[in-house]
Amino acid sequence: MTEIAVENLTESQAREELRALAALLAEANRAYHTEDAPEITDAEYDRLKTRNAEIEARFPALKRPDSPTEQVGAPLADGFSKVRHEVRMLSLANAFADEDISDFDEQVRRYLGLASDDSLPFTAEPKIDGLSLSLRYERGKLIQAATRGDGQEGENVTANARTITDIPNELDSAPDVLEVRGEVYMSHEDFAALNQRQAARGGKTFANPRNAAAGSMRQLDARITAERPLRFFAYAWGALSEPLADTQKGAIERLAALGFQTNPLTQLCDGPQEMLAHYRDIETQRAMLGYDIDGVVYKVNDLALQERLGFRSTTPRWAIAHKFPAELAWTRLEAIDIQVGRTGALSPVARLTPVTVGGVVVSNATLHNEDYIAGRDSTGGEIRGGKDIRVGDWVQVYRAGDVIPKVADVDLSQRPADARAFVFPTTCPECGSDAIREEGDAVRRCSGGLICPAQAVEKLKHFVGRSAFDIEGLGAKQVEQFYTDGWIREPADIFTLKQRFGSGIQQLKNREGWGEKSASRLFDAIDGRRRIGLGRLIFGLGIRHVGESASNLLARHYGTWETFEAAMQAAASCEGEAWDDLLAIDGVGTVLAESLVSAMNQEAERASMDRLVAHLDVQEAERPQTEGSPVAGRTVVFTGTLEKMTRAEAKARAESLGAKVSGSVSKKTDIVVVGPGAGSKETKARELGLTVLDEDGWLELIGG
């Protein structure tokens, strides 16, 4: 899509673009803040947000009620209780160019009525790329910790904060009420080690340290947070019973004296020139800091002046974040390799002449899929102006907020004369089976199933992973080793390992990475029959599209392995009663159902499952207690703020009583439970004449 210059936009084009931007940015915010799994780069996000602000500046009347410029963060995630911030937690205005900094200095002077030669010092400090946290101390004791959330209300993460060593539980001689604010982050070293651990046990790995920090902090189980090496820098404050100091710098020193970690690169600067000099200084140190920063923050040093300057709707007037440019570099594409994943997906990987991008040496990058290499997007439209990517090309490597770098662009003027268009393989490079691309799928997949060694190994890794069978001592590395040795070919083999190779302990312990203890511990862990929950078993099978939560839904719906298996066989033709029953499960769509039914009826897979189940005691899943339930089979929608339970609790409770919980109100809805702040859903429910209950009414209905 070519972008029209803002000054050439017609009013209707502007209205349409603002609508599209609001939707795009809301989705990006949800992915980034609520899910800790960004879908676009930070640079792209910043570009969209700037574009939105420019259009609004030219057409102020078109500014939408849900304008992205009026919002901080994103809605809160389910599961946490909420904390209302006594003093709002805000965002920061952004600057990208050097001129933006002198403009900022001028704006502040104009607002305060200062002449250009009046002294106006600023602090300059790194902008830590983590997530912000507010810590409330009363009489020196930590009583509450909250995330920023949407700025007004955050998530209560007190138990999690208590596990962080940089956060003192008690303070000496602090003000009676003191809210300390700062950034939770993870060091590069700890991040790499965490990802390695996660990969070894088949758990979730994180794209970058910020996601790892946010994902670790926002755990419902504080024991998980405790295992994650989180750090904390203090740089601000909220509610206070008495001031910390007269200046920003003084306040930071006071926080340091109280026992908080403060950033050593914080410095006082007299005017834009010194600010920019310190910015460049920090930029050159960036790669060596050992943690991610994404810019430098300047703040008016005099707190009385900060007070006079006050706030805009989402940002303070007395501070600005000077962002570093996106991390790019050019290098040679030496080869394109194809990797095969668990579900058979063929993923192209660029092998590059090593190059440093933002302080990290990059020699591999993702090329996504065959369309991306060819210069097409998923809808068949052009990307990169239709330029394809060829081995031998001079390519731009891009790393912004992601650890996996991407190949973003090609310099055609540097293309070698003999470079040929890349031919994406139509057979699997690992097993030679046909690699098939189904309609509407961007990905080509190996059709070899279990005969494909790449798929078999990836499936085994998934099977032993933490959310599946979680077998102690058997991680990704060991699985690969056993597969190569021919000791384990499929999950069932794990449980006969001791029987077949009991004497192998001797052999094993002489191998690299194995000691006597670890070898016998593993053999003991897998000896005998294994108890496993039905949900974990279904998830462990590693069927495409069938994730953890879907597996649990299926388990709850079918209860036992036998019922599940019989139902899948009955649904084999993708029609009839069993098929309809599967699709009626809230959260199961056609794509998932088709993939599931096809895997469960594939002969070789089935035989492998039968061999596996023979070693298992599958525990029955708790089925909804529908008997006597007043809401069994009814569709319920929760909207507005719930005060007596979290959304997640309300949903779990309703489902355990056999109700279906839906996110939107329609004619099919039976009951709408409304809390304070309910909006259009309540209106619609009343229009449709549905049963509308408040929280107490609902609790009464379900009996307490």
Ligand SMILES: NC(=O)c1ccc[n+]([C@@H]2O[C@H](COP(=O)([O-])OP(=O)(O)OC[C@H]3O[C@@H](n4cnc5c(N)ncnc54)[C@H](O)[C@@H]3O)[C@@H](O)[C@H]2O)c1
């Ligand atoms: N990739 C995406 O999809 C996506 C989506 C949403 C947001 N984002 C990223 O987040 C940014 C917007 O988020 P935001 O509203 O948090 O704004 P921001 O990150 O630009 O600035 C505000 C935040 O900076 C942090 N901060 C770090 N060090 C600080 C310091 N020394 N002093 C003061 N604050 C400091 C605080 O947590 C504060 O809340 C975007 O510019 C983008 O980089 C990315």
Ligand SMILES: [Zn+2]
């Ligand atoms: Zn294959």
